[in-house]
Amino acid sequence: MTSHPIQLADIEQAAQRIQGHAVETPLLEFHSLNEQCQGRVLIKPEVLQRTGSFKFRGAYNTLASLSPEERVRGVLAFSSGNHAQGVACAARLLGIGATILMPKDAPPLKIRRTREYGAQVVLFDRETEDREAIAATLTAESGAVLVKPYDDPRVMAGQGTLGLEIARQAQALGLRPEVALVPCGGGGLIAGVSVALHSQFPQIAVYAVEPDGFDDTGRSLAAGSRQTLAPGGHSICDAILTAAPGELTFEINRRLLSGALTVTDAEVRFALRWAFENLKLVVEPGGVVGLAALLAGRIALEGRCAVVVLSGGNADPALFAETLLTTD
Amino acid sequence: MTSHPIQLADIEQAAQRIQGHAVETPLLEFHSLNEQCQGRVLIKPEVLQRTGSFKFRGAYNTLASLSPEERVRGVLAFSSGNHAQGVACAARLLGIGATILMPKDAPPLKIRRTREYGAQVVLFDRETEDREAIAATLTAESGAVLVKPYDDPRVMAGQGTLGLEIARQAQALGLRPEVALVPCGGGGLIAGVSVALHSQFPQIAVYAVEPDGFDDTGRSLAAGSRQTLAPGGHSICDAILTAAPGELTFEINRRLLSGALTVTDAEVRFALRWAFENLKLVVEPGGVVGLAALLAGRIALEGRCAVVVLSGGNADPALFAETLLTTD
Incomplete structure (x- = not known):
């Protein structure tokens, strides 16, 4: 593992940096889910994290690593929502100015929350405007530091702290997870989590779960x-819609992942509702894909112990309500 | 405290009985809630409990205390939902037959779940039929043991285990809660919780929260x-609609409670939605009243540490969806 973009030590340092600022989310177990899956399922509800998703971990670790000069220049991020909130919240805590570029069609709740954290939100049209060009103009004007959503070792190390917690919490229960299901967009979360989990459980099979x-x-x-996908796909999983893996994230993921699974929008909606009824947790579409894969039978546990990361809970109320009503 | 219907020792015994069967729910803290309330708020999310509410604790403790002869006769309970599920699930685990009398207008999800736990569900019409008479007929036929929803020392001791957990978890964080807000119907939960909390924090002010x-x-x-209320009230908090406190529960509550607060349906809906957006927890109307009281400013924290019990999460999907949509 010596040539990985991040090492276990980077994650351990990130854990120290975020301590007292990020929430140590619990590791939960549900009798109903164990019965349903005929195995032992440990849920890591990162919906309970500050800002409602794991993104705060990587954002805070990155911003806390900036030099004094960089902090003065402020930060810029582009994001459809969760990274935006993570960066905005971390920036406020650290007294750093933040500008966030968000698509106009991002979930309204995510836009509102990002503003509430004190960030300057700049909206753009995905169809007609060039995000990179706007970002270039903004950074040229202000000198702001770009905080990437995943392809940055500081971000990946921050997300990896979630894996460290899982390992410690599972060990406290006397359990050794054999499978992990992790939502995957650009791959920053699963890269960090894989490095952390493999350091403790070398045999664990970590699967990326993506939208169809x-x-x-x-x-x-x-x-x-x-590989880069052709444009034109559609999915309700707004948080994890990427066209290609990150360069650094894939460097880790190609070596540590056991494979990838996909789920349909219908399977995602089923899982959202299942989590509502059985886990009493609010999960957003992109955050529930691991559970969706499990409930859809994409992987058979057969008595094994699995960890499922519910990576975010910033569900749009209208979409959530519609999901509850239409599958009634 | 020597003349209380239950003592701390009863709760400690109940804790041993339910161990490994009930979930030790976590004690959660949210930065957003602390900021909103200008204090430190510890959330006890009993929505994560087996069957989705605290009722499993008291039901399991009671059923596990039955003699072999009583177990053979089976149990009977009447309940609009959460006690029903608690009894049905505990009965299944202990191999005891269960019959549950439920009102026809109970939330459909609660009726379905009770059936799924294997109980025989008998529906009755609240307006035209006499619940007590039906129960008397059923117990006369089968000899089944009636499991009361709250006015039974075994039930109260079981619910009190939730208070023991809060005390231990708060102490592990180095905190001494000064206020506790607990949903109150017949008063079994708050009676048990008060005995447990007062044993560890003699100065704590425990408030019952009830629907307007x-x-x-x-x-x-x-x-x-x-006191017994005149009939005719209406509230969406189906789980905690009682006309009078229990005899045994009030014996404890009149000595240990610091007071009671009420919340309106509108405040309950606001809190349901607030919990959805900020806590990412699914709470049912009757379970969210403590949070509703806090958010409505019924009690000012002013830097103090408070515990809020979210007692159940078996929210009807249609009502929940409507709440998300209408306050948008």
């Missing part, structure tokens, strides 16, 4: 190199 | 004796 039509990591794993 | 129009415990506390 956005299986860039799955295709890249199959091909052995980064 | 169902403030039987509040009126009884004010009068110094059990």
